[in-house]
Amino acid sequence: MQVTQRHARWVRATHWIGAASVLALAFSGFVILMAHPRLYWGDAGNDLTPALLELPISRNHRHGGWTTPTRFAEIDGRARRAGPTEVGDAPVSASRTYEIFNKNGWGRSLHFLAAWGLVATGAIYLLGGVLSGHVRAHLIPRPGELTATHLARELADHLRLRIRPATGGPQYGLLQKCAYASVVFVALPLTVLTGLTMSPAITAAFPFLLTLFGGVQSARTIHFALWASLVLFVAGHVLMVALSGFRRQVRAMTVGD
Amino acid sequence: MPPRPRLTRREALLGGLTAAGGALLSGCSSYDLPPTYGNVLRMGDALTYAAHRTLLPGQSLVREYGRADISSFPAIGTTDPGNAALPTFNPAFGERYAQLRAGGFADWRLEIAGKVARPGTYSLADLKRMPARTQITRHLCEEGWSAIAEWTGVPLGHVLQAAGILPSARYVTFQTFDHWTDNIDMLDALHPQTILAYGMNGGDLPVPHGGPVRLRVETQVGYKSLKFLRRLLVHDEFDDLGKDGSMKNGWSWYAGI
Numbered sequence: 001m002q003v004t005q006r007h008a009r010w011v012r013a014t015h016w017i018g019a020a021s022v023l024a025l026a027f028s029g030f031v032i033l034m035a036h037p038r039l040y041w042g043d044a045g046n047d048l049t050p051a052l053l054e055l056p057i058s059r060n061h062r063h064g065g066w067t068t069p070t071r072f073a074e075i076d077g078r079a080r081r082a083g084p085t086e087v088g089d090a091p092v093s094a095s096r097t098y099e100i101f102n103k104n105g106w107g108r109s110l111h112f113l114a115a116w117g118l119v120a121t122g123a124i125y126l127l128g129g130v131l132s133g134h135v136r137a138h139l140i141p142r143p144g145e146l147t148a149t150h151l152a153r154e155l156a157d158h159l160r161l162r163i164r165p166a167t168g169g170p171q172y173g174l175l176q177k178c179a180y181a182s183v184v185f186v187a188l189p190l191t192v193l194t195g196l197t198m199s200p201a202i203t204a205a206f207p208f209l210l211t212l213f214g215g216v217q218s219a220r221t222i223h224f225a226l227w228a229s230l231v232l233f234v235a236g237h238v239l240m241v242a243l244s245g246f247r248r249q250v251r252a253m254t255v256g257d
Numbered sequence: 258m259p260p261r262p263r264l265t266r267r268e269a270l271l272g273g274l275t276a277a278g279g280a281l282l283s284g285c286s287s288y289d290l291p292p293t294y295g296n297v298l299r300m301g302d303a304l305t306y307a308a309h310r311t312l313l314p315g316q317s318l319v320r321e322y323g324r325a326d327i328s329s330f331p332a333i334g335t336t337d338p339g340n341a342a343l344p345t346f347n348p349a350f351g352e353r354y355a356q357l358r359a360g361g362f363a364d365w366r367l368e369i370a371g372k373v374a375r376p377g378t379y380s381l382a383d384l385k386r387m388p389a390r391t392q393i394t395r396h397l398c399e400e401g402w403s404a405i406a407e408w409t410g411v412p413l414g415h416v417l418q419a420a421g422i423l424p425s426a427r428y429v430t431f432q433t434f435d436h437w438t439d440n441i442d443m444l445d446a447l448h449p450q451t452i453l454a455y456g457m458n459g460g461d462l463p464v465p466h467g468g469p470v471r472l473r474v475e476t477q478v479g480y481k482s483l484k485f486l487r488r489l490l491v492h493d494e495f496d497d498l499g500k501d502g503s504m505k506n507g508w509s510w511y512a513g514i
Contacts, residue, residue: 036401043322043395046402048329067336069329072458091329091458095336095465104399105507106298112514113301200397201309201476201513204317216395216403 005169006256011134014125015253021121022230024114029227031107034058035100039224043215048092052221058101065098115195122188129184138170139181150174166245168252176240183233187226194223288442289427289495291510299504306511316448319475322393322405327458330396330404332465335435338485347436350487354434362469367453371430371491374421381455381469387411387419390452398479399512408473409456414447417491426491430498431472434485438501440510441474441481450475453486477512 007015037055038045045051048069054061069092129135154175157163164173172180196202197209197219213219241249251257288310293299335345339355357365366378391409417429430440445451455462455470462468467484474481480503497504504510 032401036398038402043326044328044403044405046329046331046398046404048331048404066331072327072330072460072463091327093330093332093463093465095332100400102400105509108399109298109302109509112305112509113298116301116304198397199514200319200395200478201313204319204476205313207320210320216397220401 005171007169007252008132008134009256010124010128010132011170012253012256014121014128018118018121018125021114021117022234025111025118026227026231026234028107028111028114029223030057031103032111033224035060035102035104035107037061039221040217041214041221042217043210045217047096048094060100063098063100065096065100066094067097069094115192118188119192122192126184134170138172139177139184141174141177145174146178161243163240163243166248166252168248168257179233179236183230187230187233191223191226191230194219194226198223288444291495291504292497294504299509302509302511305509305514309511309513310444315444318450319394322395324393324407326405327393327407328405330406330466331402332463333398335437335484336465338433338435345435349436350434354485357469358464365469367470367486368488369416369420369491370488372423372426372493373417373491374423375419377420379416384411384416384453384455384470387415390449391456392450392452392473392475394450394473394475396479396482407456407458408452408454409459410452410454410470410473412449413451413453413472414449416453416489417446420491422491425493428492428495430490430492430496431483431486432488432490433483434487436501437483437485438498439481439483439503440496440498441477445474445476448474448476478514480508481512 033055034057037057037060038047038051039053039055040049041052047066071090071092126135129139151174154173158175193209194213196206197213198216203210203216209219210216213222288306290303290307291299293303335343337343338345338347338351339358340346341348341351341355362381365381367380367384368376368378370376388411389409390412391407393405393407395403395405397403413429417426427443428440429443429446430438432438441451450473452473453470454467454473457463457466462471467486470486471484472482472486496502497510499505502510
């Protein structure tokens with residue numbers, strides 16, 4: 001019978017190494033964001049251009065430590081997209097006079113180290129998942145399983161906190177499959193790709209990444225949106241583990257019984 | 258009993274990994290790994306550097322933009338090495354810089370020393386007589402912001418050739434008037450878009466942006482593009498530059514990401 005199936009050893013190992021990598025990435029990513037908590041769209045975005053979103057998360061948020069903006073001499077008077085802090089319609093320069101919060105030295109190095117952990121573990125998981133049939137058998141909804149009525153019923157059950165007890169194995173419900181599959185096949189790969197788009201050496205070799213995401217600042221903004229969705233996923237995931245039997249679930253994903 | 262297969266899955270996997278590792282290591286003949294001091298974060302940085310140098314095609318050009326894409330550009334860090342009122346003031350070269358600036362940089366010289374056949378000094382006029390390159394590129398700061406500007410200068414590779422760089426040379430160290438120092442490997446030093454810039458957005462390079470001459474390393478993030486250049490030192494062996502170098506201050510030496 002299906003119910004007796006347990007989490008495979010390689011699934012348990014990649015789950016925890018992946019989880020540790022994601023937590024280190026989420027934390028160091030937040031530290032990096034604190035150095036410049038403004039988000040933009042396109043290829044250029046800085047304190048002298050308008051922001052898409054300003055996050056009130058560090059003392060760098062809307063700091064006023066700037067000299068009076070001045071125009072660049074030779075490109076004065078050209079018709080330009082004007083921003084609220086730009087002088088007239090020309091690009092300007094200003095010197096920063098304020099010491100910002102910046103822990104990016106270790107923040108960046110930890111972020112990229114953890115990124116290696118995620119990419120290596122993710123590659124092993126995807127390879128193992130496809131070769132072993134785990135992806136097809138447990139992550140992708142079966143033919144006929146993904147229907148509007150089924151989805152609505154599962155959603156209603158979850159909202160009323162009618163949670164099925166843990167099976168201790170990969171017999172996932174429909175919402176569970178959808179959540180895991182979107183993290184594994186959409187959110188994490190997109191996070192890696194938008195992250196790579198912020199590397200000047202990588203976009204020199206693969207400029208299509210800049211085209212794909214509409215510029216380095218767009219990639220950074222999408223990278224942040226994915227961070228937020230992954231943090232929400234982890235919160236929901238841990239909540240569901242708790243509601244369906246915390247000890248049973250943790251035992252199933254560690255020692256495997 | 259069935260005959261033992263020529264290659265079991267485990268053997269095939271191990272063999273493949275060994276071959277991949279060997280291919281990765283064989284790339285080491287063209288570069289040395291920076292030291293890690295047993296620090297796990299520096300090991301991650303070294304892995305990123307090795308992966309970029311092994312897996313990325315060498316010296317791909319970064320994307321260049323049009324004049325209409327030029328954006329506002331903050332000046333950060335040292336914005337005037339000669340101003341004794343600023344906390345960044347360093348008397349070792351700051352007073353000399355103030356004198357040079359008062360004279361319109363007519364007496365400014367760039368010294369080139371180390372593993373070159375013809376060590377010597379170059380005036381601003383000497384550099385401007387060399388073949389110029391103008392490029393509109395994106396500056397990406399490790400803090401997270403970016404800005405697009407037009408830079409005019411002489412390719413570093415041309416200056417190194419003019420000074421008669423010796424075949425054993427592997428690194429170029431830059432020393433500045435604001436008492437900063439950093440170095441890059443020869444792949445980035447000889448990159449066609451790595452220039453000693455004396456012009457910005459069609460005018461002279463403004464002092465807050467590193468005038469009279471700054472480095473542009475377009476394949477790495479902003480902190481490698483040192484401002485206020487004073488001296489170039491060509492050498493054979495990796496030098497972490499001690500307490501003045503980026504590594505001892507907690508920053509990755511390689512910043513292509």
